[in-house]
Amino acid sequence: MLQVESLTKSFDGFLAVSGANLSVERGEIVAVIGPNGAGKTTLFKLITGHLRPDEGRIIFEGQSISGLRPYEVCRRGISLSFQVVNVFNRMTVFENVQVAVLSHQKKTRKLFSSSGRHGIEETEEILGNVGLADKARRVSGSLSHGDQKVLEMAIALGNRPDLLILDEPTAGMSPEETSVTIDLIHRLTRELGLTILFCEHDMELVFSIAHRIMVMQYGRSLIQGAPQEVRSNEEVQAAYLGGT
Amino acid sequence: MQRGPFNWKTLWPYAAVFAALLFLPMALSRFYIYITAVIYVTALLAMSLNMVVGHGGLYQFHHAAFYGVGAYTCALILVRTELPAWVAFAAAPFAAAFTGLLIGWFCVRLNKLYFGMLQISLGSLLWAIVFRWYDLTGGDDGIHGVPIPDAISTINTSYYFILLVLAACVSVMYLIYRSPFGKTLQAIRDNPERCEAVGINVRRHQLMGIVVATFFAGIAGVLFVVVEGSVFPDLLFWVLSLEVFIMCLLGGWFTFAGPMVGAAVTVALRTFVGTYTEYWTLILGVILILLIFFLPEGVMGFIIEKVQGGEAEE
Secondary structure, eight states, X not given: OEEEEEEEEEETTEEEEEEEEEEEOTTOEEEEEOSTTSSHHHHHHHHTTSSOOSEEEEEETXXXXXXXXXXXXXXXXXXXXXXXXXXXXXSBHHHHHHHHHHHHTTOTTOOSSOGGGSSHHHHHHHHHHHTOGGGTTSBGGGSOHHHHHHHHHHHHHTTOOSEEEEESTTTTOOHHHHHHHHHHHHHHHHHHOOEEEEEOSOHHHHHHHOSEXXXXXXXXXXXXXXXXXXXXXXXXXXXXXXXX | OOOSSOOHHHHHHHXXXXXXXXXXXXXXXXXXXXXXXHHHHHHHHHHHHHHHHTTTOOOOOOTHHHHHHHHHHHHHHHHHOOSOHHHHHHHHHXXXXXXXXXXXXHHTTSOHHHHHHHHHHHXXXXXXXXXXXXXXXXXXXXXXXXXXXXXXXXXXXXXXXHHHHHHHHHHHHHHHHTSHHHHHHHHHHHOHHHHHXXXXXXXXXXXXXXXXXXXXXXXXXXXXXXXXXXXXXXXXXXXXHHHHHHHHHHHOTTSSSHHHHHXXXXXXXXXXXXXXXXXXHHHHHHHHHHHHHHOTTHHHHHHHHHHHHHHHOO
């Protein structure tokens, strides 16, 4: 479904991503792990078009998507849930998700009909799925951090993506919120059959839900394989898992 | 979720105000009717600006340019051609919107302040053309004695015409405010990066917002011609743009009706304080400073917060 081949991106001479390879098959959950600064977020932003790669190829569903603008990548079926909460602060939770649904339905240019008539069921369904239905009318800026991270994901779901990219879905969450989010991700993959690419520092989460894991260090991809394979790889143990 | 575009529960105060305004000319002297009409024209201009500033998050720094284009288009067709008056009235908003499309097309390529700077430059260029092109525009003398159709040429009939057009425009603006497009524009204001990530072509929507807003600015320009019977280059001057921008802030730029309040306050200040001192902008400046400290959401934002304070919190 998604192939990333020898992708490279540098900022002012610093190689953030250097020759990274990654592949994601339909229906799979793939995790990217690696120490802070290994280039995980940069890799995701290259895929979603927020950054332009210097070299390398990104193939999605058989077509090159490198160099496309973020909105074009999104329309091909890839949604990103940001690591740092990135929502529409002055709008309600409902409106936050509705905007993504309207965008997906290509209704954002309707001038003279009420937004109360478009994308309502879809939005309610997503909010129900992620457990934000009772907070639908709250202004999103007033939510707790954990709820805002869940809203992040809900917005990304609004586009009905084929591939959902989650950049550290549990970052900054309390242990309780983290376990709720893990359940949510489990449910999303089981019930909606989503293909998910995510990165995460919580190793328990990674090894419990990922089908395959890709390990990054210094912008390079060390290995991509099944959890067992990654766990027993010596290079990975030395680089990241600390010999456990 | 509110399903219909108009909800009487929240709109009846506006309907009541509108009804009261219909009877206003019976109670007021000619001068005050005229001032009220000027407030309506300015209110429409401020409302049109707020569509892109408050709801779209764009630094539309030279909105008056489009207002001026509307007013001049209307006046020139009335004075220089034999075309019927309705053609002049209809052509003006389209001329303004077309200018908005041209200038906006360049501006949306830039962000924030750079957007504003480029717009001031291009708008000032328009002002310079109007100011210098004596043969067409009459230069700094402007055009006086524009023939207004008899039906709306007296102070009372023009008052009603302007009030009705204002009410119609504000209703349409409200429709747009609550439409999928309106919501999208508000989302772009809050977070353009996120909008791109959910598949929205931000620049195209911003440009569309500018075209809609400048269309209404053009209508305001027509109303100015109706109430004043003349046009002059100051209509396109950047100082007016700044004033209108301040009206939006003053009234509450995140609210829908706030800019009308801001326009009323500003025009009233200019008229009444202006008779005592030519330094009325000094008073406006002081009010603005107080506003920033005490009512950062504007007058209307403050009122809405007070009225809904209890019920909005869950």
